Amino acid sequence: MTTAVSTSSELSSLPDVLSGSLLASSSSNLHFLAELPTNALSDLLSTPTALTTQSHTLTSSLTALTHTSYPTFLSLHHTSTALLTSLSSFDTSLSSLINTALPALDDAARVFREKTGPEVIEGRQKARVVLEQHDKLCDLLDVPVLIDTCVRNGLYAEALSLAAHASSALSSLIAQSRKSSSGDEEATHAFWKAVQFLRRMKAIHEDELALVFISARIGCLRDTLDGIERDAGIPSDAGSLEFKFPVGSTVEEREREIDREADDVARFLKKYIDIWREGAYDLVTQYTTIFLDRSHAGARIAPPADQDASTSSYIIRQTLPSTLLELLLPTLRSYLERAYPHLAPLATQLAYCSSALARVGMDFRALLSPLISRSVISGFVRDVRLGAEHEWSGVLAKHVTNKPKASTPSIWLVATPNSMPAFKTLALSPSNASHSPPQVLTAFPPLAKMLNAYIRALNRLRMLAPVDALWGVVDGAEECLANTGHSLLQYAKDWRGGDAKETQILQAAGAAYTRVLVPWLQRAIVEGVFSASLEDRQSVGDGAGDPVAGEKGKRELSFIVREWESWLGSTGI
Numbered sequence: 299m300t301t302a303v304s305t306s307s308e309l310s311s312l313p314d315v316l317s318g319s320l321l322a323s324s325s326s327n328l329h330f331l332a333e334l335p336t337n338a339l340s341d342l343l344s345t346p347t348a349l350t351t352q353s354h355t356l357t358s359s360l361t362a363l364t365h366t367s368y369p370t371f372l373s374l375h376h377t378s379t380a381l382l383t384s385l386s387s388f389d390t391s392l393s394s395l396i397n398t399a400l401p402a403l404d405d406a407a408r409v410f411r412e413k414t415g416p417e418v419i420e421g422r423q424k425a426r427v428v429l430e431q432h433d434k435l436c437d438l439l440d441v442p443v444l445i446d447t448c449v450r451n452g453l454y455a456e457a458l459s460l461a462a463h464a465s466s467a468l469s470s471l472i473a474q475s476r477k478s479s480s481g482d483e484e485a486t487h488a489f490w491k492a493v494q495f496l497r498r499m500k501a502i503h504e505d506e507l508a509l510v511f512i513s514a515r516i517g518c519l520r521d522t523l524d525g526i527e528r529d530a531g532i533p534s535d536a537g538s539l540e541f542k543f544p545v546g547s548t549v550e551e552r553e554r555e556i557d558r559e560a561d562d563v564a565r566f567l568k569k570y571i572d573i574w575r576e577g578a579y580d581l582v583t584q585y586t587t588i589f590l591d592r593s594h595a596g597a598r599i600a601p602p603a604d605q606d607a608s609t610s611s612y613i614i615r616q617t618l619p620s621t622l623l624e625l626l627l628p629t630l631r632s633y634l635e636r637a638y639p640h641l642a643p644l645a646t647q648l649a650y651c652s653s654a655l656a657r658v659g660m661d662f663r664a665l666l667s668p669l670i671s672r673s674v675i676s677g678f679v680r681d682v683r684l685g686a687e688h689e690w691s692g693v694l695a696k697h698v699t700n701k702p703k704a705s706t707p708s709i710w711l712v713a714t715p716n717s718m719p720a721f722k723t724l725a726l727s728p729s730n731a732s733h734s735p736p737q738v739l740t741a742f743p744p745l746a747k748m749l750n751a752y753i754r755a756l757n758r759l760r761m762l763a764p765v766d767a768l769w770g771v772v773d774g775a776e777e778c779l780a781n782t783g784h785s786l787l788q789y790a791k792d793w794r795g796g797d798a799k800e801t802q803i804l805q806a807a808g809a810a811y812t813r814v815l816v817p818w819l820q821r822a823i824v825e826g827v828f829s830a831s832l833e834d835r836q837s838v839g840d841g842a843g844d845p846v847a848g849e850k851g852k853r854e855l856s857f858i859v860r861e862w863e864s865w866l867g868s869t870g871i
Contacts, residue, residue, distance in 0.1 A: 490588050508589045508614055512581070516621060519577035523625055526573060530566040532633070549685050549751055553758075556684070557640075563633050564640035568647060570629060575651040578622045582658045585618070619660045630669050638677025642762040645670050671766040678759050678767075679774035685751035690782050693744045698789055707793070707803040713743055715803060724809040726817045732826035736814050742807055745815055748782065752819055760827055768828045773852060775823060779816055780854035786811060787862055805869055812862040816855070 334342070364371075441460055448457040496507060630648075637644060648670070652663040697705040708715040719738050730736060735753065739746045752775070759771065790804045824830050 493588050504589070505614070508585065511588070512585060512614065512618060515577075515581045515584070516625075519574070519581065519622075520625060522573055522577065523570060523629075526566070526570050527629070530562070532563055532566055549689065549754060552684050552688070553681075553754070556680075560637050560640050564637040564644060567630075567633055567637055567644055571626070571644070571647055571651055574622075574626050575654060578625075578660070579654060579658065581622070582618070582655070582660060586658065619662070622660070623662060623665070627665065627669070630666075634669055635673035635676040638673060638680070639758040639761055641670065641673060641677070645762060645764075667764070667766060670762075671764045671770065674759070674762060674764060674767040675770035675774060678755060678771050679778070681755035681758060682752065682775060682778045685755055686748045687778050687781060689747050689751050690744065690785070693747070694785055694789075704789065704793070706797075707800050707807065711742060711744060711807045712803050713741055715799065717741075718803065718806050721806065721809060724806060725813045726821075730818065732818075732821045736818055739810060739814060742810050745807070745810055749815060749819075753822075756822060756827055763827050765828065765830075768824065768830055771827075772820065772823050775819060776852055776855040779819065780858045783811055783816070783855070783858040783862065787858065787865065790865065801869065805866060808862050808866055812859050812866075816859060 337345075445457050445460050448454070448460065493507060493511065496502070497504075502510070634641070634644070645666075648666050649663070652661060652666060655661065656663075693710065697710040712718060719741050723738055726736060735749060739749055763771075786807065790808060793800070793804060820832060824832050
């Protein structure tokens, strides 16, 4: 009799038994085989039937899908084939373009550039200038012959008329310099020759000739600047500073609209400043070279006996810088603040412009600092009003001002009424960094949104934050904070709900405003952006902002904070 003895080493699971078959090739099959021995016998007997039924069902569904959707499959096949063919053709064309056409075009461009070198281009430019000024040159060349003929025939009145005509020809020669690209030295030489010609005619004395020269050059520069301003198409009236945004627009959308116009203004000012710098520098150097430099003076014509030449020259030198600056500073006053927040590159450009003209004795850097600081202050206040105040006004309109009955504080002032922060946490810690917003304000969504708008304005301010603008920026922020605090305090005083929970929410919101939001924003501006100290406010004056408006904003915020503390104290906080 044989006894079969089974040991633990001979026992194997079903997956192990079938590990060499095709059934074990899939992880889902292995999982099914592992669970198969644990099923009941009835389930095992019904499994083949269920699998057969599912197989027939899937086969029938696939057959029906094939019969009903065969046009789609055929269309997909044709489209895929056409796409592959198009991609192959595109790849061939692109390879041909990169490997053959572009190198050939580059070689042809290089050959063309070598054949039409700088000498040919310069010759064409000179020929173009001569053709453009042909009539004026003919007039000037004919004047000496005509004057000589008139004098020989005794026609002295006609000779004097020709001399006056030659004097007016100087402005035409100056217009030529604006169109010519022959360089500063050649332009100065051409002017010097023209002035020497007029000097030899002895029609007008030296100071009048200098005034004609300067007037004509300034007129040309003014015409050029007016053309730039006209081509820019940017209105300069004060009403253009008002923006009209659609109802419900976000802070980001309003900033994009403001930045779009600011970018256009910045591009216009960049071009305007460059043209003014080149024109003013050329005018001063040419006037100095032709009329003040003794080596180029030539035969000077003395003024009448009743006039002092040194006095006239002194008056010209004193009035020329202010006349040139009148072409620049009014434009900066009209447009500079509208270029915010793109003021940093413009400030650099103006500093370079002032340094360039300082080499010829026309340093005006002291006039630029107040303009830039005032523009920064104005731009920051505009950002705060269109950001923080706009957001706060929208919240108030939704829940308070545009409703017959104001919403309860629990609906809009707090995120979760049942989990408000403790009152002892509603105070700004001295260790709280000026660049880290207090997290406790997230419990009050309106205050948190307003804080985010202020932070966006501060981030834009960091691109250019002149020291002179510090207290003007603080005053503008405090005035906006005072307006917000006044409206919230008015809502708190007008609230007549009897629920103690609602009163507690109002108290918490007021404490968050007066003890967290206001001091942190003051610290963020003074210490975070300008790296200054709040204790210096009484000893440092504001060189750019409006002192009256600044004191008004400071007084209003202090008054609102005291009113809040008084109200909180009267309610037991």
